[in-house]
Amino acid sequence: MTALEFFLISILYFWASSTALSLGIGYYTIYRPVVSGFMTGLILGDPFLGMMTGAVVNIIYMNFVSTGGSFKGDQCLTAVVAAAAAVKLGVGPVEAASFAYPFGYLGILIWKYRLNINSIFVNKYEKDYENGKNPDISFYDGLYPQLLLYVMSSIIVGAAFLIMSVFDNIIMDYYENIKLFLFMAGMFLVSFSVINILSNLKNKYAYLSFEIFFLAVIIFDISSYWFFLAAAIILFVLSNKSIRIHNKRSNKNNNISNKDLMYSWFIWMNFSHSCYSYDRLQGLAFAHSMKNIFKKLYKDKDEVSRAIHSHAEFFNTEPNMGTPIHGYIISVEEQSSLNANHTDTAYIKKGMMGIAAGLGDSYTQVVLTPLFISLSVMMCLDGIYIAAFLPILYLAGSILFISYSGWMNGYYTGREYLMERINTVKNSKVKKHFLHIFSGILGVAAAKLILSGLEPSNTVYTLEAVALSAAAYWVIKRSKR
Amino acid sequence: MKNIVLARIDDRLLHGQVVVSWIPNVKANEVVIVDNEYADDEFMSELIKNASPENIKVNLFDVAGAADYLKGEDDGSRILILSRYIENINELINLNVEIKCVNVGGLGNVKGRERYLNSIHLSSRELEILKDISKKNIAVEIKMLPNDKTVSVE
Numbered sequence: 001m002t003a004l005e006f007f008l009i010s011i012l013y014f015w016a017s018s019t020a021l022s023l024g025i026g027y028y029t030i031y032r033p034v035v036s037g038f039m040t041g042l043i044l045g046d047p048f049l050g051m052m053t054g055a056v057v058n059i060i061y062m063n064f065v066s067t068g069g070s071f072k073g074d075q076c077l078t079a080v081v082a083a084a085a086a087v088k089l090g091v092g093p094v095e096a097a098s099f100a101y102p103f104g105y106l107g108i109l110i111w112k113y114r115l116n117i118n119s120i121f122v123n124k125y126e127k128d129y130e131n132g133k134n135p136d137i138s139f140y141d142g143l144y145p146q147l148l149l150y151v152m153s154s155i156i157v158g159a160a161f162l163i164m165s166v167f168d169n170i171i172m173d174y175y176e177n178i179k180l181f182l183f184m185a186g187m188f189l190v191s192f193s194v195i196n197i198l199s200n201l202k203n204k205y206a207y208l209s210f211e212i213f214f215l216a217v218i219i220f221d222i223s224s225y226w227f228f229l230a231a232a233i234i235l236f237v238l239s240n241k242s243i244r245i246h247n248k249r250s251n252k253n254n255n256i257s258n259k260d261l262m263y264s265w266f267i268w269m270n271f272s273h274s275c276y277s278y279d280r281l282q283g284l285a286f287a288h289s290m291k292n293i294f295k296k297l298y299k300d301k302d303e304v305s306r307a308i309h310s311h312a313e314f315f316n317t318e319p320n321m322g323t324p325i326h327g328y329i330i331s332v333e334e335q336s337s338l339n340a341n342h343t344d345t346a347y348i349k350k351g352m353m354g355i356a357a358g359l360g361d362s363y364t365q366v367v368l369t370p371l372f373i374s375l376s377v378m379m380c381l382d383g384i385y386i387a388a389f390l391p392i393l394y395l396a397g398s399i400l401f402i403s404y405s406g407w408m409n410g411y412y413t414g415r416e417y418l419m420e421r422i423n424t425v426k427n428s429k430v431k432k433h434f435l436h437i438f439s440g441i442l443g444v445a446a447a448k449l450i451l452s453g454l455e456p457s458n459t460v461y462t463l464e465a466v467a468l469s470a471a472a473y474w475v476i477k478r479s480k481r
Numbered sequence: 482m483k484n485i486v487l488a489r490i491d492d493r494l495l496h497g498q499v500v501v502s503w504i505p506n507v508k509a510n511e512v513v514i515v516d517n518e519y520a521d522d523e524f525m526s527e528l529i530k531n532a533s534p535e536n537i538k539v540n541l542f543d544v545a546g547a548a549d550y551l552k553g554e555d556d557g558s559r560i561l562i563l564s565r566y567i568e569n570i571n572e573l574i575n576l577n578v579e580i581k582c583v584n585v586g587g588l589g590n591v592k593g594r595e596r597y598l599n600s601i602h603l604s605s606r607e608l609e610i611l612k613d614i615s616k617k618n619i620a621v622e623i624k625m626l627p628n629d630k631t632v633s634v635e
Contacts, residue, residue: 279590314589354493361497
């Protein structure tokens with residue numbers, strides 16, 4: 001590996017795992033193995049092999065949900081290492097995925113300490129504020145934590161590749177001997193993940209959907225283009241096309257322009273998890289997003305600093321679904337600056353943030369992400385790479401639309417918009433039929449993985465790995481009871 | 482007396498961790514939110530009830546109302562109590578509501594509170610109340626998610 005390759009990969013890993021500086025969609029796109037695998041492959045010279053490997057890793061992490069900074073393993077680092085092993089060492093995708101799996105635990109170190117370390121910036125900001133220094137929130141929420149994160153990410157990537165280089169020779173010399181072991185371990189992980197997902201769905205029609213699509217593909221080897229087309233049509237029919245973005249000004253007194261609103265949304269989307277800490281979670285990010293608004297509302301520097309600081313307390317919500325809160329708070333702050341009376345926004349924020357988080361996590365992370373990512377994975381495992389980007393682009397677009405429309409509508413129509421949003425999500429037909437569509441896609445993906453370039457001699461081993469994982473799952477479930 | 486499977490103290494009340502992790506974990510099918518301020522606020526109470534997850538009944542009461550409701554006849558539902566304040570849960574216990582397990586998770590850093598564990602901050606008074614609760618043979622566990630390591634207060 002050259003120094004340039006290392007540098008680019010460390011930037012990639014930093015960018016993907018920071019979830020910042022990517023307009024809020026990095027977490028749904030570049031952080032996902034199918035995309036980070038592609039990008040690693042691009043850097044190392046074989047993008048589609050990287051993407052295929054990433055797709056295998058992605059199945060292992062398909063049921064991944066993060067709520068309030070809780071994490072299992074780092075899927076992005078696993079994908080980076082797996083793609084590098086596949087491209088540089090010529091290891092097969094399944095073998096690469098199992099080889100890279102333990103590295104996921106190296107990756108969570110960052111998440112574990114990041115929430116602790118970021119408290120440094122929170123404390124420094126508080127101290128500067130108390131000393132009347134009018135601290136610039138963009139440094140404490142943006143620049144400093146991101147710089148530190150870059151250093152941490154490159155150390156982790158460095159460590160991962162150092163460990164990998166130790167294994168390089170062993171793998172190259174004995175690959176033929178351990179190939180079977182890695183292959184079976186990879187199939188075991190994939191199969192374990194699929195069994196886990198299906199059993200958590202707890203829906204017999206979802207099992208049926210999985211079985212039907214899985215068997216249909218195994219027996220008839222149908223191209224995944226057909227399933228992609230069918231899913232696209234079904235999702236289009238089910239999707240809600242009535243959501244509008246309000247941006248008509250009714251009140252001539254407004255100081256805040258649409259451009260100001262857009263800019264503060266832009267800051268929020270880029271930095272919502274930038275200084276994620278145990279004490280405040282997204283508190284500093286909320287304050288950061290209000291900076292340009294208060295600069296517009298108040299002329300006095302101390303007053304601007306005080307107003308920003310008043311929004312730096314503990315805040316946590318689902319960053320896209322929760323944006324009506326921000327829009328609404330901006331309108332409240334604008335009114336209180338005009339009437340020169342102070343409204344207690346802390347109480348409103350706290351009440352709304354939990355609700356938006358519960359609503360948001362159960363939709364963006366639990367429904368939209370697995371739906372579109374699994375579509376992409378399915379295409380990759382069938383060797384269709386370019387079209388595999390379509391679901392990812394669509395997912396990114398949906399996330400942006402959800403967050404932007406919430407921001408604007410929260411400002412223009414008030415806190416009632418959160419109520420409207422709750423009802424929209426509750427009545428979502430995509431959500432209602434999610435289980436059946438998703439398990440069907442998963443069935444196709446699993447079948448495609450088994451069919452994709454596996455030599456017939458591997459069939460028995462695949463069956464053995466699947467049987468082993470089923471047995472392991474059963475044992476673990478029983479021991480937990 | 483209704484069947485209370487868990488009482489959780491959390492700033493964010495009905496949020497992601499509760500909906501995605503705790504409700505399935507304790508197999509709850511009803512949530513009772515105990516909050517004097519929100520019970521008084523029409524918009525907030527409508528918002529909270531509207532946001533209830535599928536197949537989960539959500540009720541919002543002030544402390545006295547919650548005690549009355551919880552002491553009603555057991556209709557087979559499994560209730561998860563949520564409150565922002567430890568004091569509210571303590572009052573329920575003092576009003577003889579039968580709570581077997583108190584879970585503390587997600588309390589923000591406000592004045593007077595010190596960091597106890599990850600995003601859980603407690604004031605010395607709140608810690609005292611928790612210790613008192615635990616003396617009444619009620620399990621007091623400090624943890625964010627069901628699979629996290631349990632830190633017990635004794």
